[in-house]
Amino acid sequence: MKNLWASKRSRPNFKTTMGFLTTCMKEPTEEDWHKLVRLMSFVKATVEDVSFIGADDLHSMLTMIDSAHAVHKKDMHGHTGSVVTMGTGVIDTKSNKQKMNTRSSMECEFVGTSEALPHTIFPNLFMEGQGYEIKWNVLVNDNVTEIKMLNNGRDSCTWNLKHITIKYFWVTDRIEDGKFVVQYCPTTQMIADFMSKPVQGQLFQTFRNVIMGWAHISTVFKGYICPVEPIEDSMRK
Known part of the structure; x- marks a missing residue:
């Protein structure tokens, strides 16, 4: 949810990923987990982006x-x-x-x-x-x-x-x-x-x-x- 807030307010460059991940909240799969891990790695590497x-x-x-x-x-x-x-x-x-x-x-x-x-x-x-x-x-x-x-x-x-x-x-x-x-x-x-x-x-x-x-x-x-x-x-x- 923190990523969702950031994607809508200040980081539109990962809004696409959030758009897909938010459709998998009820029944997430292992593939969805890997997508989330990859997103978090990207966020960590670009935390200073404005x-x-x-x-x-x-x-x-x-x-x-x-x-x-x-x-x-x-x-x-x-x-x-x-x-x-x-x-x-x-x-x-x-x-x-x-x-x-x-x-x-x-x-x-x-x-x-x-x-x-x-x-x-x-x-x-x-x-x-x-x-x-x-x-x-x-x-x-x-x-x-x-x-x-x-x-x-x-x-x-x-x-x-x-x-x-x-x-x-x-x-x-x-x-x-x-x-x-x-x-x-x-x-x-x-x-x-x-x-x-x-x-x-x-x-x-x-x-x-x-x-x-x-x-x-x-x-x-x-x-x-x-x-x-x-x-x-x-x-x-």
Whole structure:
């Protein structure tokens, strides 16, 4: 529980591990124990690490959402990860098991976006309450099919997707209202991957540096530009 508190407050770089471990509280296995031991070794080796948060512009916000399909062995649920940033570090993160089973990776991504989007809406409303309207509010995704579903709604759905059209198209409504726009992001630049699945090697180092605020997001996501203009103009472009 101490690790869970730290991962939510100051150490988002091991929030993914905590997202998986907290699903094994009732019936932990020996494999789960080894995961915990490895996590504690990492925490001990990086106990002096400090995260930083900064904003390039108080009117701009970027959200990255990614989901891994059927990665939980016990019930084959997917896992959703998201990061919300204003340039340096992250102001909000999510790494949680999905609440329902999905039949494909695209469907898993679509459900994950619906579950994670409130983590963008709440900071958006908070900033507006402080007098800073978010004019550049962008959601990026690495699944082209999901982007079409988010933008087009039922027009991009076939008969076998009817079971998700009723509950999850509130995201499409917000896009049509001009609340935010959706853009494509290559998988190699999808920082939310860090929150949805285990990442290793150089990619782990790169994503961790951005999430902890040690490197600016533009070092990974090359398309990060914050034009301070009405979001309706961005949609027309």
